[in-house]
Amino acid sequence: MKVRYGQQEYEFTERMSVRKLLEKLDLLPETVVVVRNDEIVTEDEWLEVEDEVELIRVVSGGVSP
Amino acid sequence: MKCRKCLKKAIIYMPEHRLALCSACYSPWFLDYTERTIRKFKMFSRRDRVLVAVSGGKDSLSLWHALNALGYEADGFYIDLGIVGSNNYSEQSKQRCFELAERIGRRLHVVSVAEEVGAPIPEIKDLTAREACSACGLIKRYVMNRYALEAEYDVIATGHNLDDEVAVLFSNVLNWNRGYLARQYPVLDEREGLKKKVKPFVYFTEKQTTVYALVNRIAYVRDECPYAFGATTLSYKDLLAQLEHQAPGTKRRFLDGFYQIRALFAEAEATALVPCSRCGQPTTTEVCAYCRLVEHVERRRSAAAPVRKVAASEAAGVRPIEHEELSLHHPGS
Numbered sequence: 397m398k399v400r401y402g403q404q405e406y407e408f409t410e411r412m413s414v415r416k417l418l419e420k421l422d423l424l425p426e427t428v429v430v431v432r433n434d435e436i437v438t439e440d441e442w443l444e445v446e447d448e449v450e451l452i453r454v455v456s457g458g459v460s461p
Numbered sequence: 462m463k464c465r466k467c468l469k470k471a472i473i474y475m476p477e478h479r480l481a482l483c484s485a486c487y488s489p490w491f492l493d494y495t496e497r498t499i500r501k502f503k504m505f506s507r508r509d510r511v512l513v514a515v516s517g518g519k520d521s522l523s524l525w526h527a528l529n530a531l532g533y534e535a536d537g538f539y540i541d542l543g544i545v546g547s548n549n550y551s552e553q554s555k556q557r558c559f560e561l562a563e564r565i566g567r568r569l570h571v572v573s574v575a576e577e578v579g580a581p582i583p584e585i586k587d588l589t590a591r592e593a594c595s596a597c598g599l600i601k602r603y604v605m606n607r608y609a610l611e612a613e614y615d616v617i618a619t620g621h622n623l624d625d626e627v628a629v630l631f632s633n634v635l636n637w638n639r640g641y642l643a644r645q646y647p648v649l650d651e652r653e654g655l656k657k658k659v660k661p662f663v664y665f666t667e668k669q670t671t672v673y674a675l676v677n678r679i680a681y682v683r684d685e686c687p688y689a690f691g692a693t694t695l696s697y698k699d700l701l702a703q704l705e706h707q708a709p710g711t712k713r714r715f716l717d718g719f720y721q722i723r724a725l726f727a728e729a730e731a732t733a734l735v736p737c738s739r740c741g742q743p744t745t746t747e748v749c750a751y752c753r754l755v756e757h758v759e760r761r762r763s764a765a766a767p768v769r770k771v772a773a774s775e776a777a778g779v780r781p782i783e784h785e786e787l788s789l790h791h792p793g794s
Binding site: 424425426427428429431435436437438439440441452453454455456457 | 462471472473474481484518519520624666667668670671672675676683685689692694695698699702703705706
C-alpha cells in the first residue's frame with residue numbers, strides 16, 4: 397500500500413485499518429483526512445495492500461490574536 | 462461505519478457530536494450548522510452585504526462557498542501578501558480565490574500589500590522588528606476594515622474555525638492578554654469606524670472544513686504559508702488535539718465556557734477609540750499602528766536606497782492599476 401503524506405511517501409506490505417495506519421505514523425485522527433483511492437474514509441475502514449492512500453493534513457497555523 | 466441519516470458508508474465521524482455522515486449527507490448538515498451559528502450569534506441577514514476575507518486556504522474558501530450556497534450576498538476579498546517562497550505561495554493562493562469566484566459567480570476584490578504599504582510581507586519582515594504573522598495580521602485587519610467601509614459592505618466574515626479560536630484562547634489565557642480576551646468573540650459589533658466582524662465557522666473543526674472543501678471539490682492551497690512554520694499557534698494546536706482526542710468535546714467546552722464569562726474582561730476593552738491623525742481610521746493612539754508601520758517601512762527603504770527607484774510601468778507613463786480594476790466581476794453577481 398502506498399501512502400502519501402505531504403512530501404513524504406510510505407510503503408506498507410500488509411493490510412491494516414486506517415486507525416492502525418495513523419497509529420504507526422503517530423498521527424491523531426483529528427489532524428488528517430484519509431483518502432483511499434479518491435474516497436474519504438473513516439478510521440474503522442480497512443486498507444488493502446493495493447490501495448493508494450493520501451493523508452491530508454488539516455492543521456494550519458499563523459493565526460493572530 | 463454507517464451514515465446516521467441514510468445508512469450509506471460514512472466519510473466522517475465527529476466524536477464531539479457522536480455523528481457519522483456520508484458524502485451526500487455531509488454538506489447539508491454542514492450548511493445547516495453554519496446557518497444555525499449565524500442565527501445564534503445574530504451575525505447577519507440575507508439583506509446584508511457580506512465581505513468574506515479569503516486567503517486561498519480551505520477555511521475561507523469553504524466559508525465563501527457555503528455562504529453563497531445558503532443564499533447570502535457574499536463577495537470575496539483577497540489581500541496579496543507578496544509571499545513567493547518555494548511554491549509561489551501568494552500567486553497560487555490568489556489563483557485559487559479567482560477559481561472559486563468564477564465558479565460561484567461572485568466578485569473578488571484584490572488588494573496588494575506591496576501597493577498599500579510600499580513593500581510585500583517578506584520585505585516588511587526584514588525591515589521591521591515584527592514577526593511576519595504579526596505584521597500580516599495588522600495589515601489584514603486594517604486594509605479589510607478600510608475596504609469594507611469604502612465599498613459599503615455591512616459585515617466582514619472570516620474563516621476562523623474552532624481550532625483557531627481555541628488555540629488563540631489558550632494563548633490569551635496563558636499570557637493573560639485581557640484586552641485580546643475581551644475582543645475574542647464570534648461577533649464584534651460595528652463601533653467607531655470599525656466594521657462588524659463575524660466568524661461563522663467558529664464551531665467547525667479544521668477537519669470538518671477540510672472535508673467540506675474536499676466533498677465540494679473546492680481547490681485550495683494545501684501548502685502552509687512559509688512563515689507559519691514554527692508558529693506558536695501550531696504547537697498549541699498539537700497540544701489541544703491530544704486533549705480533544707482523549708476527551709472529545711474539550712475544545713468546544715473550553716470555548717463556550719469562556720464565552721459565558723467573557724464579560725469579566727469587558728473593562729479591558731473600554732479604551733476609547735479616536736481617529737488616527739494620519740489616516741482617520743480608529744485607533745487608541747494618536748497615530749495608528751498601521752500608519753506607524755507604513756512610515757517605518759518608507760524610512761527604512763529610503764535609507765537603504767536613497768535614489769528612488771521608478772517602476773518600469775511608471776517610467777513608461779503607464780497609469781498604476783486601481784484596486785477596483787483588479788476586481789473580477791461576473792455577470793451573475
